[in-house]
Amino acid sequence: MTNNSFKCGFVTLAGRTNIGKSTLLNQIMQTEIAIATHKPQTTRHLIKAIYQDEESQIIFIDSPGMHIATDQLGRNMRKAASVAIQETDIVVLMIDARSEFEINKIEKQIIDLAISSKINLILAINKIDLVTKSRILPLIREYVSYADFKAVVPISAKYNDGIDLLLAEIKNILPINSPLIVDGSYTDQTEKILAAEYIRAEIIDQISDEIPYGVAIKIEEFNEIFNLDNKRERVQIHAAIFVEQENHKMILLGKNGRQIVALGKASRKRISEMLDCPCDLMLFVKVRTDWRNKYSQLKELGYSSQDLSL
Numbered sequence: 001m002t003n004n005s006f007k008c009g010f011v012t013l014a015g016r017t018n019i020g021k022s023t024l025l026n027q028i029m030q031t032e033i034a035i036a037t038h039k040p041q042t043t044r045h046l047i048k049a050i051y052q053d054e055e056s057q058i059i060f061i062d063s064p065g066m067h068i069a070t071d072q073l074g075r076n077m078r079k080a081a082s083v084a085i086q087e088t089d090i091v092v093l094m095i096d097a098r099s100e101f102e103i104n105k106i107e108k109q110i111i112d113l114a115i116s117s118k119i120n121l122i123l124a125i126n127k128i129d130l131v132t133k134s135r136i137l138p139l140i141r142e143y144v145s146y147a148d149f150k151a152v153v154p155i156s157a158k159y160n161d162g163i164d165l166l167l168a169e170i171k172n173i174l175p176i177n178s179p180l181i182v183d184g185s186y187t188d189q190t191e192k193i194l195a196a197e198y199i200r201a202e203i204i205d206q207i208s209d210e211i212p213y214g215v216a217i218k219i220e221e222f223n224e225i226f227n228l229d230n231k232r233e234r235v236q237i238h239a240a241i242f243v244e245q246e247n248h249k250m251i252l253l254g255k256n257g258r259q260i261v262a263l264g265k266a267s268r269k270r271i272s273e274m275l276d277c278p279c280d281l282m283l284f285v286k287v288r289t290d291w292r293n294k295y296s297q298l299k300e301l302g303y304s305s306q307d308l309s310l
């Protein structure tokens, strides 16, 4: 399968929050590896996905959106994104096609970080479905006058436009290397992590305002039941939903428990599809004051420092 021109390496998807990094990752991988929502600061940890074809193996890293951190969780998210920008082969800087023509501080930080570590940069102008074409050229002009981008690709991650071209540009730049992952896996996200993330995505979608920012999920039990042929028949999951205040717990439970039932129903559907078997899902809402600033709790929830090791 491999030949002496086979390309392999790391590609970090970077950019401000809510720009479409996770949407792009899912579109490339054709499955939901990273939750993507309409609210900012959705991705909290580094997510690896391994794209493979005849001529390349690309290890994509979806990173938390760069934002101004106001708590330790936010600082850990920034740190994770910075590491992923500095230790990779290529940074795909994603920007919004609707953004102002002057390059903003956050984008400059990402570009400067990549350049200081001598990382190749590609500019992906996302959400082109929302603008007229004439908007894109001045944006490109502004960015290429600021830094040396190896390629500039207008895309729509949501509507799968321009992504083949982006992949081709990535392959052009990636180093010649034999595959780094040989066990056939396509992500480092375990079923347990994905289950927790799908529950969090439902909370972000269904619950308004600030509450989802203070929510974390921990899968406390994950029991697989196999039949006599050793085929997985069912999975029983107990998940704790941590919130920061007693009144947030009340909102998640809802009147007569209606809200938590709705969250459970929608999450169970997504999780069953991912597991490819039925699942029983029990949700427990617990108050954990200020968990976003406690190192031990951040570690327990998988939000402490990370690197790109495989």
Ligand SMILES: Nc1nc2c(ncn2[C@@H]2O[C@H](COP(=O)(O)OP(=O)(O)OP(=O)(O)O)[C@@H](O)[C@H]2O)c(=O)[nH]1
Pocket: 015, 016, 017, 018, 019, 020, 021, 022, 023, 024, 035, 036, 037, 038, 039, 040, 041, 042, 043, 044, 063, 064, 065, 066, 126, 127, 128, 129, 130, 155, 156, 157, 158, 159
């Ligand atoms: N119209 C349009 N919407 C998009 C596109 N790509 C992403 N979105 C939407 O933008 C929102 C944010 O997408 P995400 O993929 O969660 O963004 P992100 O950059 O991963 O955000 P963080 O994880 O918070 O940093 C979602 O509502 C997506 O549906 C696109 O190409 N066009």
Ligand SMILES: [Mg+2]
Pocket: 021, 022, 023, 034, 035, 036, 042, 043, 062, 063, 064, 065
């Ligand atoms: Mg994301």
